[in-house]
């Protein structure tokens with residue numbers, strides 16, 4: 001959340017009610033890294049079939065994501081990073097260990113990824129559609145640019161739709177488990193939508209056909225999540 005939105009929200013809450021509860025304050029500030037929880041998956045492993053198969057989902061969530069989370073917690077335990085918010089931690093990731101960068105990114109990126117997938121059909125909001133049109137020309141052009149970033153990402157990485165600090169949306173790829181909140185990224189901002197293009201995300205079903213996996217992604221995007229992220233950017 002941008003600082004001015006934070007201030008505006010606190011101001012509104014104070015005007016509406018005399019007390020701002022500590023729970024609300026903590027939520028706004030973001031939890032400390034060490035307090036981050038391994039998230040529940042809100043749909044079944046087979047819910048995204050035929051686009052992502054059940055076995056891939058099960059291994060990806062219970063093995064890969066769980067390992068990133070466990071290794072992230074182990075890497076920050078008893079270090080100053082434990083008490084930082086994820087935003088602050090990623091904003092200074094160039095000064096952190098490789099273990100924190102890789103596993104912290106792995107934990108956070110997968111959490112975002114599961115949240116922006118759904119078997120339910122949904123649509124971009126009017127506000128998000130307008131922002132996409134303004135930044136990319138049209139929804140089709142945006143999808144082409146996002147898909148192209150995903151297909152041409154060399155080796156392991158991610159494709160992202162990001163709300164930049166200048167208010168414009170942009171698409172970028174990231175290597176390994178880097179994300180747009182990290183100070184090592186050339187262009188930074190708040191992530192709105194992400195796609196995992198590591199081979200572990202698609203290889204069982206698609207083998208070498210990453211392009212098919214990327215094209216099928218649009219069938220299972222949870223636009224409700226993306227709309228909310230855009231509102232709270």
Ligand code: MN
Nearest residue numbers: 064196198201
């Ligand atoms: Mn993954």
